[in-house]
Amino acid sequence: MKRKVSVCAGVMVAMVAMSAGAEESKGAEQASVPAVGTDGGAAEAAPAVEGPGVERAMAAPPLVEAAVAGNTSAGTAADAPTAARAEVKAEADEVHVPFSFTVVPGLSTSGFSQRNQVHDVSIGLVATQAKRIRALGLSLGANFVGEGGSSGVLATTGINVSRGPVNGSLFAVGANIVTKDSEGLLASVGANIVRGDVTGVLATVGANVVTGTVDGSQLSVGANLATGKVLGAQLSVGGNLAGESLNGLQMAVGGNVARGVSRGVQMSAGVNVAPDLTGLQMSSGVSYAGKLSGAQVSIINVGGSVEGAQVGLVNVASRIDGAQVGLINVAGETQGESVGLLSFVGNGMANVQVWASDIALTNVSLKLGGRHLYTVLNVGLTPPMGGDRRRYTTGVGVGGHIPLGRFFVDMDLMGSSVHANRLFDFDDDTNHVLGQLRLMAGWQVARRFAVFGGVSANTLVTWNGSDPWKELGIGPEWKETSDSGRTVVRTWPGILAGIQI
Structure with missing residues (x-):
């Protein structure tokens, strides 16, 4: 009778141990199967159960380890956000190549496919291609960088294209094109085009085009265009455009335009335009400010509400709190003085x-x-x-x-x-x-x-x-x-x- 009871107890203990082991190993790549001893106890692979009625401590779920670009990260797959899993997968697909020599994209010392490769140094006879370049990229024709961007120097006689952010320098005879943000220096003979924000310097003979904010300088012989704010300087022979506000300096032979509330200086041989400016406009042509706190010194000065001074051959303002000094002065209302050969003042x-x-x-x-x-x-x-x-x-x-x-x-x-x-x-x-x-x-x-x-x-x-x-x-x-x-x-x-x- 005692032997039957002992056998029954052993069978029950084995069943409990197998059930607990199955719960622990669920979702893992490999499961551990507990071994049962002949005396009714559990082997080392399974936690010990001292007897019926005793609560068993459950172990934490196993960790999932994945090697990501040489680093080891651990976490629970079920708890990771979708974006994080995608990033981990993308980085896991990267292949690190310290040095690569490429004749044309697809024909390289690093293999036929370079779209997922991260290069420290990439040299191209005609062009280079990589997902990311960390240090240096040189080619005669072009450098193509994927979503990983560039954190070093890209130099070519043709064109540099980066589909990811740039933190470094790009030099090209043709053009530099960045579809994300850029930090550093972009220099070219043709054009610099950034579809994002810029922190640094853009210098070109042709044109600088930025679809975001410029925190730095745009230097060109042709034109400087920024659809966002300009915090710094735009210097060109042709013209400068700040799509939003200007906090800094615009200098051009052609014209300067700031389309937002601005603080700074506009200087040109042609035209200066600002809807609301605190600062100075100087031109050998025409300066216009819808609202001005400062001064206009041009051949023709046109302002809406002016707090400050207009000095030129012809000065026009709807209201001026300050002084007009010129050959012809026109003001709808003045709280200051108009000095000129002909001064037409509404309340004068x-x-x-x-x-x-x-x-x-x-x-x-x-x-x-x-x-x-x-x-x-x-x-x-x-x-x-x-x-x-x-x-x-x-x-x-x-x-x-x-x-x-x-x-x-x-x-x-x-x-x-x-x-x-x-x-x-x-x-x-x-x-x-x-x-x-x-x-x-x-x-x-x-x-x-x-x-x-x-x-x-x-x-x-x-x-x-x-x-x-x-x-x-x-x-x-x-x-x-x-x-x-x-x-x-x-x-x-x-x-x-x-x-x-």
């Missing part, structure tokens, strides 16, 4: 003056300017009276305006010429200049009507022995001659009065 001065003086009996002047500074253009006529000759005067001046409620004070400096034959006759009577320092006070009778009057200090200088205007002035005169009488300086006080509309 645009007046016509009719007045008389001791120089010319009848004068018509155009007074243009901002709130405090103005220019005046004058034409005067004195008919022949008492034996005096008929006189024409033409002059231009700059001055300052001080508003004191309805009362105002003007002071300006004018330079004029006097003619006897015809108005604007510059063939005769040109060896002289008349200077006038005028001080005037006025009263604004109505919004568009004022009266004014004042005094002037007049100085007439003639040279080359010409002194035809002895009858000018009505007050005491001081005369001084020099250069053996060829240069004569006459000084006298004068008066003036008129109306302003």
Whole structure:
């Protein structure tokens, strides 16, 4: 009876041990089958079971080891993400080749297929091909690098193509093409094209094209294009384009364009364009900024809202808080000053003056300017009276305006010429200049009507022995001659009065 019970117990222990072993070995490449002793116990291959009713400690699932490019990694296949498994598989498929010499892709010392190879040094007679190049790739025709990219130097007289990221330098006579991000230096005669972000320098004779952000420099003879931000510099003979903002410098002979809110400097011989710029625009052509905090120094400056200065031959702004200095200034509104020959300011001065003086009996002047500074253009006529000759005067001046409620004070400096034959006759009577320092006070009778009057200090200088205007002035005169009488300086006080509309 005892022997039967012992046999039954042994059979039950064996069944339990086999079931536990089967659970442990599930999913593994090789399973361990537990051996059962004749005395009813389990062999060393199976954990010991001390007896019925005793809880058995379960072992952890076995680890799956895989060699990946010379490294050993362990993990549970069931818990690994799909992307990680794909990466592990891709790296597991790589073949490391320290040195490879290739005649043409497919005919190489490293075999016929090079698409999964990682080369430290790759030399090509016509072209090289590898999934990744770690140190150096040289060829006469081309270097082709797969998704692994390049982390060294690629040099060729033809073209470098990398379908993966680049961390290093690419040199080509033809072109460098990178379909991922690039860090380092890309230099070519033809073009550099990066379909990603760039950190480093792109230099070419042709064009640099980046479909992402540039954090560095683009240097070209042709053009520099970046569809994203530019953090650094774009220098070219042709033109520069920043698809988004510019934080840095754009210099070109042709033109510069920044399409986002920018901080920096644009310098060109042609055109500068920015919708919103904090910094400086300089051009021998045209500079445009929709909103500017800084300065524009160009032949033609065009701005929307400008906080700063516009200096050029022609300055145009919808609103300026600063200064316009040029030949022609146009502003819808100013909180500063416009200084020029012709200044048309919405909230400034645009007046016509009719007045008389001791120089010319009848004068018509155009007074243009901002709130405090103005220019005046004058034409005067004195008919022949008492034996005096008929006189024409033409002059231009700059001055300052001080508003004191309805009362105002003007002071300006004018330079004029006097003619006897015809108005604007510059063939005769040109060896002289008349200077006038005028001080005037006025009263604004109505919004568009004022009266004014004042005094002037007049100085007439003639040279080359010409002194035809002895009858000018009505007050005491001081005369001084020099250069053996060829240069004569006459000084006298004068008066003036008129109306302003």
